[in-house]
Amino acid sequence: MRLGLLTSGGDCAGLNAVIRAVVTRAVLGHGWQVLGIRQATHGLLSRPVDALDLTPDGVAGVLNLGGTLLGTTNRDNPFAYPAKDGHTTDRSAVVAAGYHELRLDALIGAGGDGSLNILRRLAAQGGWKLVGIPKTIDNDVRHTEHAIGFNSAVAIATEAVDRLHVTAASHSRVMVLEVMGRDAGHIALAAGIAGGADVILIPEIPYTMAAICGKIEERRRGRNFSIVVVAESVKGPAGETITTMDAHGQSRYGGIGALIAQEIAARTGAETRVTVLGHVQRGGAPAPLDRVLASAFGVYAVDLVAAGRYDRMVAWQNRRVVDVPIAEAIAHYHGVDPDDALVHTARGLGIAFGDEVGRD
C-alpha cells in the first residue's frame, strides 16, 4: 500500500503531529509506505510530483513543532488556477493525475473546509481514495467539536488578553484585541471567555456602538479599564465589510479593531489602543489538546484507509474520534450559533456582545 499525505490551507499548530501520527501508524502498524506531498496541490501539479518518503524515524522529533514539514498553500485553487495574463485556468486534471503519477492507493489530506472541498472534487475527478482530517484555527468545519490548530490559537489569544489586562490596568485604557477566525467568531468567543474580556464582538452577533460603549462606561465607573476582543470579520460600525487587498489581488480581513477603538475613543473619551494578533495565532508549539487530537485523528484516518472507508472525515465528538462524510462536513459553513452554550456562558458572566437591549 502506498499512502499519500498532504497538508493544505493555512498552516496551524499540530500539523506536524498529524504527520507523525499518520506515518507511525501506517508504517509501523500496517507496513505501508507513506509519501508526503509538498505544498499540497502545488506538489501534485509539479512533474515529477514533489513528494518525499516519510519514515517513522524521520518524523520522530516533530510532535511539538509548529508549521508543517510538508509545506502548504491556501492559494491557487487548481480549478481556477491563476494564469500569467491575469485570468484563471483549470489545472485540476493535471493535479488529479499527480496522484496516479505517484501510484498512490489512497490519500490522507489535512485541511479546512475550503481545502477539503477542493480535495474532494479532485478525488471525484481523478478516482482518488480520500480521507480527510479537519485542521483550521478558525474551527469552522462542521461535525467536529475541534479542528486541529484551534486550541493552540485560542491559547495564544488568551495569553494576549492576559498580557493586555495588566497594561490596560496600569494606564486605565481600553485595549482592543483583533483576532483571526475568518468568517467565524470561535477564536474571539473562546479567548474572550478564557481571558475575561469585557466585550466580545463576533460576526454572528450584530452590535451597536452604543451598546459597546454602554458596557465600557459601566466598567469605567468601577475599575477604569476594559478589554474588547473582536473577530477579524466583524463588520464596521456602518455595517461595512473591512478588508484590505494584498499584492496578489486577494482581499483579506483586517482593520476592524482600529475602527472599533477609534469609535470607542470618540464616544467615551477613553484612551484606546489596538493589538492585531495576526499570524502569531498560527505559529509555535501545539497546545496539548491539539497534540492529542492530531495523534487520535492521524491513527484513526489510517485505520479508515485500512478498512477501505473513503470520502470520510475524522471528527471529534463527545471526547472520541468518529468519522463523517466529507460532503456533510463541508456542506454548510460552521460559524458560532448565537444561541451557543458558550455565548450564554459569556452573557452569564456579564460579557457584552454589543447587542444588549437598553444600551442601543
Ligand code: F6P
Ligand atoms: O483560515 C486561517 C486564517 O488564519 C484565517 O483566520 C485568516 O483570515 C486567514 O487564514 C489568513 O490567511 P493568510 O495566511 O493567507 O494571510
